[in-house]
Amino acid sequence: MTRMPPLDAATLLMAIAVIDTVACIVWLALGEVLRIAPRAARRLSAYHGLCALAWWPALPASMERLVALPLDVIAAGLLAAGVRGLMRVRYGAPDIIAVVMLGLVATALTAGDPDLSSARAVSNIAGGVLALMAAWDVAIGAGFRAGLTAVVVTPYLVLAGGCLWRAGGLLGWMPSGLGVAGLGANAPLAMLRLVVDLTIATGLIALVMQRLIARVRHLTRRDALTGLLNRRAIEDHLARLQALTERGCANAVMVLDVDHFKRINDELGHAGGDAALQHLAAVLGETLRDTDCFGRLGGEEFAVLLPDTDLDGAMLVAERLRGLLQKHPLAWGDKLWPISASFGVATMRAGDAHGHGALSRADAAMYAAKARGRNRVLRAAGEAEFA
Structure with missing residues (x-):
């Protein structure tokens, strides 16, 4: 060889x-x-x-x-x-x-x-x-x-x-x-x-x-317009929080929706509507904790996941965000356009499937806030007995 x-x-x-x-x-x-x-x-x-x-x-x-x-x-x-x-x-x-x-x-x-x-x-x-x-x-x-x-x-x-x-x-x-x-x-x-x-x-x-x-x-995992978490990422974080809820941790969910968003789109055009959503993301994102999860569910609807937060704490956070958004209008063109949102808050409970129950309850509370005049914070129905 x-x-x-x-x-x-x-x-x-x-x-x-x-x-x-x-x-x-x-x-x-x-x-x-x-x-x-x-x-x-x-x-x-x-x-x-x-x-x-x-x-x-x-x-x-x-x-x-x-x-x-x-x-x-x-x-x-x-x-x-x-x-x-x-x-x-x-x-x-x-x-x-x-x-x-x-x-x-x-x-x-x-x-x-x-x-x-x-x-x-x-x-x-x-x-x-x-x-x-x-x-x-x-x-x-x-x-x-x-x-x-x-x-x-x-x-x-x-x-x-x-x-x-x-x-x-x-x-x-x-x-x-x-x-x-x-x-x-x-x-x-x-x-x-x-x-x-x-x-x-x-x-x-x-x-x-x-x-x-x-x-x-x-x-x-990011929303292209606002840079926030998208719905898929929010649901992944929600499932992780639900696992912690099963172990006895207190966690809360907040859903918010921009008030009169169709009017904003009609008056400012789609570019102005996009700017309003980006404005909301920037204003509210600055005040949240690093551990909080802030994302866009779709359209003008957003969600915030609040780890280690009970109902009272979540209500305080939602009220602070509502007031903060109201104090910071959108600068568009040569005018300031007021922006407000309606908030629904719910706590996570053991037994919910991947935390979707809490998200649904917060969403229902948000719609109730809109029905009562908008620009307000409401807790989900039945939350008092679980607080």
Whole structure:
């Protein structure tokens, strides 16, 4: 049986260049076609494109100082900047730019030295520092669980360690023969770089896909007009609250409906009606607790789920919301248009099917409030005996 010859460094470098070329195209498509983190995607596309140029085996050796090493530093800076953009960390990139500029200047200062060891060491130090910065940004911004975050951070640490290890060898800080040779003459090092490139690209694309899925899930649970929870999301939260009600927790449901909404639509048009609903969502949403669930059931009807709230507390909340809405008219055109709503309040009871009973009782109380003159709060029928 004939054994396959081991992969040499030149073949591995070709594979790295091909992978970087493909990654360059993928990130360009993600940013420009799908509009996913366009700025960060452009930086990562440029990173992979520069890596493909820097590591392409056909590049003449005489161009290493002028082209390959500066491209390595710039590419490392683009990787760090692209990662920082994807992680959505709040600080900018002046530190990344500073490291890249220092690396380029230090590389240029070695121009008079015929030995490339100093230039290669500078390039590796800059690349190692930038890889560590990228690792830090991934660690604080990935949003994965600790174990998965550690897996995603590892290739950056390996890349940083490899760069700094080689720089130490090039500067004579460690015995010769410890992996000082470059990728073109060191197949194991080239294989390590290939694995690192693959894992970095895979980890970042996985992060993008995870955030894209989270965005889709968010959109499927949100009302497109107001940004509040939609009916499906409200019913899911209602079922969870019902499970807590079965264990003895006090929870309440509030249903409200905009008064004379047809008149608003007729006088202001559909755009004005939409603005009125958005206005209500903004005004009432600011005063609710983070634990409360505020959503749009449909049309001009809304619901608020109040965890750990008894009937008296729910009535107080509803009255506060009613008064708040009345005090904040809608500014439309050059006029202020008064907005009011009718509220129905009910407590959740053990035995209700997924909490739908409480929602129905609150809805009936809301219609009773409308029948009694609108712009008022009513508790559901029979609530006194359960309070």
